[in-house]
Amino acid sequence: MTISSSLYAGVSGLGANASRLASISDNIANSSTAGYKRVQTDFHSIVAGSSGGAYSAGGVRTTNVRLIDQRGPLVTTDNPTDLAVRDGGGFLPVTTLSEIAAGNGAPSMRLTTAGSFSMNSDGYLATESGLALLGWPTDAAGNTLAGAVDSSDGLEPIYLNKNQLVGEPTTKMQIGANLPATATEAGATSGVESLSIEYFDNLGSSENLDIEFTPTVPATGKSNQWTMTIKDTASGGAVVGEYTLEFDDSSSVPTIGVISAVSAG
Numbered sequence: 001m002t003i004s005s006s007l008y009a010g011v012s013g014l015g016a017n018a019s020r021l022a023s024i025s026d027n028i029a030n031s032s033t034a035g036y037k038r039v040q041t042d043f044h045s046i047v048a049g050s051s052g053g054a055y056s057a058g059g060v061r062t063t064n065v066r067l068i069d070q071r072g073p074l075v076t077t078d079n080p081t082d083l084a085v086r087d088g089g090g091f092l093p094v095t096t097l098s099e100i101a102a103g104n105g106a107p108s109m110r111l112t113t114a115g116s117f118s119m120n121s122d123g124y125l126a127t128e129s130g131l132a133l134l135g136w137p138t139d140a141a142g143n144t145l146a147g148a149v150d151s152s153d154g155l156e157p158i159y160l161n162k163n164q165l166v167g168e169p170t171t172k173m174q175i176g177a178n179l180p181a182t183a184t185e186a187g188a189t190s191g192v193e194s195l196s197i198e199y200f201d202n203l204g205s206s207e208n209l210d211i212e213f214t215p216t217v218p219a220t221g222k223s224n225q226w227t228m229t230i231k232d233t234a235s236g237g238a239v240v241g242e243y244t245l246e247f248d249d250s251s252s253v254p255t256i257g258v259i260s261a262v263s264a265g
Contacts, residue, residue, distance in 0.1 A: 005048065005057040012059030016043055019062040035084070035114035040065045077116070081125060083133070084114040093134040093155055097126055100157050109134060109152055125158040132157045170199035175211070181247070183215040185222040190215070207234040213245075224248060 023039040030036040042065065046058035071086050083092055091111035097120075099107040110131070117125045117133050126132040134155040136144050145154075175197070183190040193213040198206055209230055216225040230241040 009057035009059040012046065012061065016060045016062045019064065023064055035112060038067050038070065040067055071113075079116060079118060081117045081119075082115070083117060093152065094127075094131040095134055095157060097122075097124065097130045097132050100124065100132060106153065107134075107157070109155060119160050123160050125160060134158065168200070168204075169202040173197060173199065173209070177213070179213055179215075179226060179245075179247075181222070181224065184217060184224050184226070186218055186220050188215065188217050201234065207232065209233075209240075210237070 020041045020043075023041045027038050042063050044061050044063065046061055048056040048058040074084055074086050085092060091113060092115055093109050094112055094115065095107035095109060112131070115127050115131065115133065117127055120126050124132045135158045136154050137156055138144050175195070177193075177195060179193060180190060182188060183193075192215075195211045195213070197209045197211065199209060200206055209232055212229045212231075214227045214229065216223040216227065224247040226245040226247075228241075228243045228245055229239060230243075231237050232240045
């Protein structure tokens, strides 16, 4: 065994451990990165030949493998256009916004398993990193055009024309509420019960109806009666409806009487 081979064995061991620590650091740093594929480091012995009965130290080397076939858990987000592929061998086709802007024919296709997509200033469904989602074109009814799905050549960047987007307003709500019967007994101090329900106007803007249930507390006995007041955030919190709810002891559907009702338009 020569001095140089023994020194090399020690140096290779330090290098192998450095490689392993680097992969661990990379995995930890990207633990919250969407679509990241974990790196696994494997160690392999280096066997050197012996000469004249003298042993020669070999050392160790490493190989880093990206586990591209593994799927991570799906994470719930508040963005309805965030997409991810969890099971199977599918991918999301994307292209770069720079290629779209260049306009040099059909943009090249890239693949990803996850993406936080949203409509950018130009109307494309894209990520913050500049990747636009590709899809097959459809007609006005949402049907895929004939022959478009036969190959990837039919893929086009998904473009949303903001001038043609039409909001579908909320037209009907159904409320399910459980009010405490003891709140309408004499001497009860439980107070007002509140509920907030989201709805959308004809422009697609989100608003809320704030509903308050105020118990009618009698001097004696119990009234089984509540006052339901509805306020609309679109009208600055103004009262748009007020109703009386009267229950009976059979837990049936309450009798509703209108105190005042105002349409918000």
